[in-house]
Structures are given as structure tokens and as C-alpha cells.
Amino acid sequence: xxxxxxxxxxxVTAPVDHPGSLLNVLRDDLGLPGSKSACxxxxxxSCSVILDGELVCSCLVMAxxxxxSSVTTVEGVAAGDLHPVQEAMHRAGxxxxxxxxxxxxxxxxxLFEQNPNPSPVEIREALAGNICRCxxxxxxxxxxxxxxxxxxx
Amino acid sequence: MTITRRLxxxxxxxxxxxxxxxxxxxxxxxxxxxxYAQDLTAEGMLWAATVRSPHPRARIVSIDIAxxxxxxxxxxxxxxxxxxxxxxxxxxxxxxxxxxxxxxxxWGEPVAVVAAEDPRTALLAASLVEVEYEPLAPLxxxxxxxxxxxxxxxxxxxxxxxxxxxxxxIEGRYEVGMQDQAPLGTEAGLAIPDGQGGVDLYxxxxxxxxxxxxxxxxxxxxxDQVRSHPTGIGGAFGAREDVNLHIHLCxxxxxxxxxxxxVYQRSESFTGHVHRHPAWLQYRHEADRDGRLVRVEAKVVIxxxxxxxxxxxxxxxxxxFVVGPxxxxxxxxxxVGVRTNNPPCGAMRGFGAVQVCFAYESQMDRLAHALxxxxxxxxxxxxxxxxxxxxxTGQVIGTPLPTREVIRTLEAMPLPDDLxxxxxxxxxxGSGLTTEQEQVRRGVGYxxxxxxxxxxxxxxxxxxxxxxxxxxxxxxxxAAIEVGQGLVTVLAQIARTVLGVSDVHVVHVxxxxxxxxxxxxxxxxxxxxxxxxxEAAERLRQRVVDRFGGDHLDDSGVWLGEDLVASWASVxxxxxxxxxxxxxxxxxxxxxxxxGVIHADFAVAGHRAVVDVDLELGLVKVVRVDTVQDVGRAxxxxxxxxxxxxxxxxxxxxxxMEELVLEDGVIRNPTxxxxxLPTILDAPxxxxxxxxxxxxxxxxxxxxxxxxxxxxxxxxxVAAIRAACGxxxxxxxxxxxxxxxx
Numbered sequence: 001x002x003x004x005x006x007x008x009x010x011x012v013t014a015p016v017d018h019p020g021s022l023l024n025v026l027r028d029d030l031g032l033p034g035s036k037s038a039c040x041x042x043x044x045x046s047c048s049v050i051l052d053g054e055l056v057c058s059c060l061v062m063a064x065x066x067x068x069s070s071v072t073t074v075e076g077v078a079a080g081d082l083h084p085v086q087e088a089m090h091r092a093g094x095x096x097x098x099x100x101x102x103x104x105x106x107x108x109x110x111l112f113e114q115n116p117n118p119s120p121v122e123i124r125e126a127l128a129g130n131i132c133r134c135x136x137x138x139x140x141x142x143x144x145x146x147x148x149x150x151x152x153x
Numbered sequence: 154m155t156i157t158r159r160l161x162x163x164x165x166x167x168x169x170x171x172x173x174x175x176x177x178x179x180x181x182x183x184x185x186x187x188x189y190a191q192d193l194t195a196e197g198m199l200w201a202a203t204v205r206s207p208h209p210r211a212r213i214v215s216i217d218i219a220x221x222x223x224x225x226x227x228x229x230x231x232x233x234x235x236x237x238x239x240x241x242x243x244x245x246x247x248x249x250x251x252x253x254x255x256x257x258x259x260w261g262e263p264v265a266v267v268a269a270e271d272p273r274t275a276l277l278a279a280s281l282v283e284v285e286y287e288p289l290a291p292l293x294x295x296x297x298x299x300x301x302x303x304x305x306x307x308x309x310x311x312x313x314x315x316x317x318x319x320x321x322x323i324e325g326r327y328e329v330g331m332q333d334q335a336p337l338g339t340e341a342g343l344a345i346p347d348g349q350g351g352v353d354l355y356x357x358x359x360x361x362x363x364x365x366x367x368x369x370x371x372x373x374x375x376x377d378q379v380r381s382h383p384t385g386i387g388g389a390f391g392a393r394e395d396v397n398l399h400i401h402l403c404x405x406x407x408x409x410x411x412x413x414x415x416v417y418q419r420s421e422s423f424t425g426h427v428h429r430h431p432a433w434l435q436y437r438h439e440a441d442r443d444g445r446l447v448r449v450e451a452k453v454v455i456x457x458x459x460x461x462x463x464x465x466x467x468x469x470x471x472x473x474f475v476v477g478p479x480x481x482x483x484x485x486x487x488x489v490g491v492r493t494n495n496p497p498c499g500a501m502r503g504f505g506a507v508q509v510c511f512a513y514e515s516q517m518d519r520l521a522h523a524l525x526x527x528x529x530x531x532x533x534x535x536x537x538x539x540x541x542x543x544x545x546t547g548q549v550i551g552t553p554l555p556t557r558e559v560i561r562t563l564e565a566m567p568l569p570d571d572l573x574x575x576x577x578x579x580x581x582x583g584s585g586l587t588t589e590q591e592q593v594r595r596g597v598g599y600x601x602x603x604x605x606x607x608x609x610x611x612x613x614x615x616x617x618x619x620x621x622x623x624x625x626x627x628x629x630x631x632a633a634i635e636v637g638q639g640l641v642t643v644l645a646q647i648a649r650t651v652l653g654v655s656d657v658h659v660v661h662v663x664x665x666x667x668x669x670x671x672x673x674x675x676x677x678x679x680x681x682x683x684x685x686x687x688e689a690a691e692r693l694r695q696r697v698v699d700r701f702g703g704d705h706l707d708d709s710g711v712w713l714g715e716d717l718v719a720s721w722a723s724v725x726x727x728x729x730x731x732x733x734x735x736x737x738x739x740x741x742x743x744x745x746x747x748x749g750v751i752h753a754d755f756a757v758a759g760h761r762a763v764v765d766v767d768l769e770l771g772l773v774k775v776v777r778v779d780t781v782q783d784v785g786r787a788x789x790x791x792x793x794x795x796x797x798x799x800x801x802x803x804x805x806x807x808x809x810m811e812e813l814v815l816e817d818g819v820i821r822n823p824t825x826x827x828x829x830l831p832t833i834l835d836a837p838x839x840x841x842x843x844x845x846x847x848x849x850x851x852x853x854x855x856x857x858x859x860x861x862x863x864x865x866x867x868x869x870x871v872a873a874i875r876a877a878c879g880x881x882x883x884x885x886x887x888x889x890x891x892x893x894x895x
Binding site: 101 | 178
């Protein structure tokens with residue numbers, strides 16, 4: 001079957017002749033490798049995308065189920081300049097190997113869209129599904145706590 | 154030559170050493186545009202998959218590849234008979250089969266590899282390879298392996314008066330579980346045949362030159378026929394030192410004549426790379442009544458698993474650092490790295506020093522208790538400092554080692570307020586809402602650790618770097634792997650500072666274009682590749698300045714005093730390039746008593762953990778970890794902080810949750826659902842102070858900073874849990890039942 005959906009504002013079609021995930025389609029069929037595959041189980045959040053306004057792990061979404069949906073990936077969170085979340089993370093030194101980074105960017109962008117001034121506890125809970133193995137999360141928290149209290153999104 | 158006058162700038166360019174410039178790969182990583190090995194593609198590319206043993210030990214009776222080859226879209230299925238060159242590989246000893254031949258020796262060992270048109274077909278084909286096994290009883294008990302002399306290395310250390318004895322004796326046994334590096338990116342790579350019998354490899358690695366050597370040997374090619382390219386990598390922590398898919402990919406690419414890609418799934422990654430050695434440690438400390446260590450005896454057993462990997466070097470580190478950062482003039486250590494049918498173990502951040510630190514710091518706390526002494530006073534009394542002999546090897550420590558300052562600075566750091574907040578986010582049970590606040594006890598614990606920097610035991614440890622001047626500024630060429638730690642930032646900072654030039658780009662080149670940078674491990678690249686970059690930049694600057702009769706260089710060109718004597722454009726009309734191979738001070742192999750100048754440099758660090766423990770449920774919240782670290786000089790303070798915070802959380806993970814659970818050699822939890830990793834909710838507050846001192850041989854006095862955060866953080870957390878609950882806790886990770894039910 002062919003699925004038609006919107007990715008980062010563009011209508012796309014992809015063949016789905018296998019029980020693949022949205023993540024597979026994004027990475028292998030649509031040439032959008034920004035979403036990362038790291039656990040295949042929805043535990044690490046590296047593949048996070050926004051699907052019809054909901055933050056999801058794209059590895060857990062059946063590709064065949066996205067017909068007519070709208071998907072935002074890390075490639076689509078900012079058109080030109082960096083998104084304020086990306087800018088804050090860059091300046092805080094919140095990127096090391098960077099493999100978890102796209103998922104954290106998408107989760108944080110989703111958080112700030114839902115809640116422009118999240119509390120420290122709300123930030124931590126919103127990112128509890130994203131595993132980072134390099135940073136110990138300190139710089140990520142400094143970036144997002146700073147954005148919540150001082151930055152504008 | 155154009156000569157113009159311009160006022161000499163009064164400052165060095167921004168982004169030099171001591172600053173924290175933004176990392177050059179930050180924006181592409183934040184946008185999802187950075188290319189990792191997982192993301193690479195090539196025209197006509199095939200996908201590979203690996204057939205793995207379902208048994209920890211078995212004889213291979215037969216392998217039938219015909220069912221796999223019968224599938225449409227399958228291009229190759231290779232077994233041990235297809236390995237063209239050396240049948241085995243290995244970082245220190247080539248003892249591991251490229252593909253298992255007559256026997257399999259661990260669960261998940263590769264037996265065959267297939268290449269097909271797409272990943273699903275490759276996985277299907279791998280599942281159809283028919284391997285008949287005769288299962289054999291696996292050897293999984295390290296004690297029995299030791300008794301049977303199934304040994305990768307034994308190390309015996311005897312130093313000082315072996316009859317020395319003290320009136321206060323503390324004996325203890327400690328155990329450390331098997332930790333996984335769990336880098337977020339799994340093993341991945343792409344091999345592209347060059348059409349002339351050679352191959353280009355782009356794969357996850359910490360050390361491309363040693364990969365290249367092993368590929369050359371097993372493919373039976375000339376060295377110039379294999380080029381290994383530094384490639385984007387999603388973390389490492391030791392997991393990328395050994396070859397895994399590298400030889401397989403090159404075999405398949407040359408066999409099919411097509412580019413071949415392979416990406417391990419997470420469960421496969423847990424068998425596809427080595428782990429931190431589990432350890433069994435038996436100690437006897439003897440002290441005088443004032444608390445001075447008189448004698449330390451230790452027996453160190455680590456399980457190397459089925460193949461050697463770096464077990465020899467990990468065992469050596471565990472034995473050499475068995476006393477910790479403390480003086481003692483009578484030491485006896487018997488160490489053994491055994492060979493079993495458990496998963497192979499090798500490098501992980503801290504490399505042997507982590508396991509013994511948990512034990513010796515537990516011993517020091519117990520000794521302080523027996524002496525009714527403050528634990529920090531005991532440590533300060535025995536602190537090992539520059540000029541002292543290493544308690545194990547006798548090597549006089551020639552570089553700075555501010556152990557006392559680390560202890561006292563850490564003690565002086567403010568403690569957090571007591572727990573008064575009853576919000577669930579502050580309690581050990583978190584959003585599970587399981588913790589009743591009256592069940593919570595706070596504990597504070599300290600631990601200190603020491604580790605070598607760079608490779609030891611006479612290894613010829615070097616790094617090559619090349620600096621060029623171009624019309625766009627300066628370029629640093631290297632094969633040193635950026636694993637996320639910030640090497641690409643710090644090498645540019647070093648070149649900027651030395652040259653006085655703003656625009657510096659670090660470019661990764663393949664193994665055919667530059668000599669080895671050595672491994673991105675042992676906390677060594679800032680010192681080694683940084684040292685090579687600094688020296689190359691210094692030589693280049695001197696040559697350029699001399700050539701034009703100036704006295705310094707900057708973005709404008711060569712200056713003599715306040716006169717610009719050569720513009721940048723005119724300077725780079727000629728080719729300016731300098732290549733330097735940097736070596737650290739030589740080390741020696743140990744003698745029959747384990748004595749010698751074994752190490753090139755050392756670093757010491759301390760951690761103080763504050764934990765809240767739910768005594769009823771055995772749950773632990775690590776509230777805060779404060780640290781003081783000996784860094785020589787922090788070339789990039791933000792990057793140092795990133796290493797400290799990340800390293801501490803890996804230490805916290807080993808203390809309270811991370812363990813690969815084995816049952817008869819089989820990993821029972823090879824997923825991120827079952828192998829627990831610290832999340833953002835588990836991350837403690839971290840405050841770090843750095844001790845900066847001149848005297849190390851690293852560039853600008855820098856020491857490596859990557860591993861010390863992981864050495865003593867585990868021990869500090871366990872000390873804090875003990876303080877809260879009063880249990881002995883002689884094994885990590887500490888499980889809830891150890892606290893609530895023991």
C-alpha cells in the first residue's frame with residue numbers, strides 16, 4: 001500500500017509493503033535521517049517526532065497508520081535560524097555525541113509549545129523519555145531551565 | 154609581497170585555550186543533519202545481517218547456507234571458510250574468530266554474515282542459515298576458570314617488606330556487576346569496494362588505524378588497499394575499541410563488489426561489543442593505630458569472557474590502582490583475568506580503576522570506622538602526592554597529584570539543605586508515589602579515585618596531527634575520533650592559541666592520509682593529539698615567521714612589531730604544512746614483581762554523594778554529587794564540565810541500576826527496557842571544582858579528564874547509601890532488596 005501524509009509541511013507518499021515503523025519510512029524511504037534509531041522499543045526517545053500534535057516515538061508508530069497525518073521531525077522544527085530550544089542547547093554545551101539530540105530537541109520543542117513557561121519539574125518529566133548517555137543531562141537542563149525563565153520561544 | 158601597516162591587535166583570537174567556544178558540530182547535530190555511520194548510504198548499497206550463536210558454548214556440527222541464498226535479493230552468505238586472511242582478530246591478542254569455525258564460545262558470537270538488497274531481506278536470510286550445534290557445558294564461573302587455569306593474564310605485584318604488619322586489620326570482599334557502555338548509537342558501518350581489490354570502510358570506531366590493521370590482516374590485503382575513515386559516532390565509552398562488524402563488512406563488500414551497510418539492533422549491540430569486566434575483589438588492609446596504611450593485600454579476579462579483548466590491560470589497571478590514591482609501602486596483589494564462556498569484556502570508561510575503587514574506598518571507610526577516625530582525615534593522612542612512590546609499582550609520581558587539595562576542597566563544598574520538600578519529585582519513589590517521607594533517610598558519602606592517563610606498560614603511545622595554512626585560515630588534520638567529548642573543539646582552540654589565527658578547522662582524514670592518533674580512550678586524546686597539534690602549530694608558526702622576518706602571526710599575516718611584513722594572502726601563496734608525531738614520556742613493562750615506570754601520567758578526583766534512601770522500599774534518589782578533579786589545565790571548561798557530569802551519571806548508574814544480568818552465559822536483559830539507564834529524573838545536581846596546576850606534559854599542562862569522573866562516583870554513592878541505611882553493601886549495583894530485605 002501507499003501512505004500519503006505530511007512531513008514538515010510537505011505532502012509525501014511512501015510505499016508500505018512491510019510492517020515497518022514510521023521511523024523506518026522517515027529514515028529509509030523519505031531521506032530524513034535526523035530521527036535516530038537507538039532502541040527500537042520506545043525507551044530512549046531518540047526517534048521522537050510530533051504526530052498530529054502529539055509527541056511520539058516514531059519507532060512505535062506503524063507506518064501504515066500515518067495516512068493523512070501531519071508529522072514534524074527534527075528537520076522541520078526550524079526553517080531558517082535555529083529554534084530557541086536548539087539555540088539554548090547549543091549555547092549551554094548540551095550536545096556531545098549528539099545521537100540523542102534530535103529526539104531531545106523535538107521533545108523540548110513540543111513541551112514549550114504546550115507550556116511556554118514550564119517549571120523545572122515539568123521540564124524533567126517532559127524529558128524523562130529521552131535517554132542521553134553523554135551529558136548527564138546537566139547542560140540540557142541548564143539550557144531548558146534558562147529558556148523557561150528568561151528566554152522567549 | 155604587499156606590505157601594509159596596521160595596528161597590532163592586543164589580544165589573541167577568541168576561542169583559544171581556557172575558553173569554551175561553541176562546538177563546530179553542534180548546529181548540524183541539533184538540526185539532525187550530522188552524518189552518523191547509521192546514516193550513510195551509497196549507490197547500489199546492500200544491507201548485511203549477522204547470524205549469531207544461540208549457545209554460550211557449542212561445537213558447530215554443520216552450517217547450511219543454501220536456504221539463505223535461495224531467497225531473492227540475497228547476494229552473499231559468508232562463513233569462517235570465506236575469511237581470506239588471518240582467521241582471528243583482537244586488540245591485544247588475535248584470539249577471536251572473525252566468524253566462528255569449529256566452536257562457538259559465547260552467546261551471540263557471529264557465525265555467518267549475509268548481504269541482501271534491503272535490511273528486511275538480510276534479516277530474513279540470516280534467520281534461514283541452518284547451523285547445527287552440539288551444545289557443550291559452558292564455563293561461566295570465574296573461580297572455576299581460575300582453578301582450571303583458563304586465564305588471559307595473571308599479574309603478581311610484590312612491593313616492600315612482605316612481613317610488614319599493622320595492629321588494625323580490615324578484611325573485605327567486594328563484587329562489581331557487568332556494566333554496559335550503552336552508547337546511544339549502535340554499531341554501524343558502510344564498506345565500499347574501490348574496484349581494484351581494495352576497500353574503504355566507514356564504521357563506528359574509537360581507533361581507525363587499529364581497525365585498519367585488523368581488516369588488512371583478516372582480508373589478506375596490502376595495507377594500502379584498506380582505508381578506514383573516521384565517521385560520525387553516537388558515543389563510545391570503550392565499546393568501540395574492538396573490531397566487531399568491520400571485517401565482516403569489508404569481506405561482504407569485496408565478495409559482492411557492492412557497497413555494504415550494517416547496523417546492529419540494540420539487542421545485538423549488547424552482544425556485539427565488549428562490556429565492563431565484572432570483578433571479585435578480596436582485600437586486607439593493615440594500619441597502625443594512627444591510621445597509616447602499613448600493608449595492603451588484594452586478590453583481583455576479573456572475568457574477561459570468551460576472548461581476550463583488552464582484558465590484559467584492564468587487569469593491569471585494576472592491580473596497579475588497587476590501593477587507590479594512598480601511600481603504602483608494603484603491598485601484595487595477585488590478579489587474574491579469567492577466560493570463560495561469558496560475553497567478552499574489555500574497555501569501558503575507567504578501565505579497571507572503577508572496580509577496585511569501589512573496593513578500596515569501602516575498605517578505607519571501614520578502616521576509619523574501626524579507628525574511630527574521620528574518613529577524610531584518614532585519607533588525608535595517607536594521601537598519595539607528587540614525589541611519592543606508587544604503592545604498587547614503586548614508580549615515583551613525577552607529575553602533579555594534588556590529592557590532599559582534592560580532599561580538603563571537596564570537604565569544604567557546601568552541603569545541600571535537608572530534605573523538607575514532600576513533593577513526589579523530591580522523593581526516592583518519584584512519580585510512582587510509593588515513598589512515604591518518614592521512611593526516607595539521608596546519607597552522605599565520600600570517595601576518591603586515581604587513574605593513569607594514556608597507555609601504559611611500555612606501549613609505544615603516540616598521536617600524529619598535521620597543521621596546514623590555507624587561504625581560509627588553518628586546518629588541523631587528524632584521524633583521532635570525536636566521540637562527543639569535544640576533540641574537534643579543543644584541537645582548534647590549541648591551534649588558534651599557538652598560531653594566533655581565528656579560523657581553524659579540524660578535518661578528519663582516513664588512515665592512508667595520516668599516521669595513527671591512537672585510540673580515543675584512556676583519557677588521552679587532548680594530551681596526545683592535542684600535544685601533536687600544539688607542536689605542529691608551533692613549528693609552523695616559527696617557520697612562517699622566520700621566512701618573512703617577522704616575530705608573530707595573526708589573521709592578517711606575519712608581523713614584525715607593529716608592521717605587517719607579509720599579508721595572509723601572500724603567506725599562503727606557498728604551501729605551509731607541518732606534521733608532528735607526539736609521544737608521551739616512555740613507560741616500561743613490569744618486572745616479575747610488577748615494578749617499573751608503568752604509567753605516563755595520573756589524575757586524581759573525589760566525589761561526595763548525597764542520597765535519600767527509602768528504607769522500606771530500598772529505593773535511592775541520588776540528590777547531589779559534588780566533585781573536585783585534578784585537570785592540570787582546563788583547556789575548555791564547559792567541555793570538562795560535560796565530561797564530569799556525564800561521567801558521574803555513568804558512575805551513579807553502576808552504583809544503583811546498571812547491570813547486564815547473566816544466566817549460564819546468556820544475557821537476560823539485552824534491551825533498553827530491561828537494562829536500566831539513568832534518565833533525566835535520576836540525574837543528581839552536580840557541582841564541580843577544578844584543581845589546575847602546571848607540570849603535566851599535556852599541551853598547556855592539560856591532563857585527560859574523561860575517566861576520573863567515573864572512577865569514584867560509584868563508590869561515593871554507595872558510601873552515602875551505607876550512611877543512610879547502615880547496610881554493608883559489598884556489591885554494585887546496589888539493588889532495592891539489598892537495602893530493604895538484607
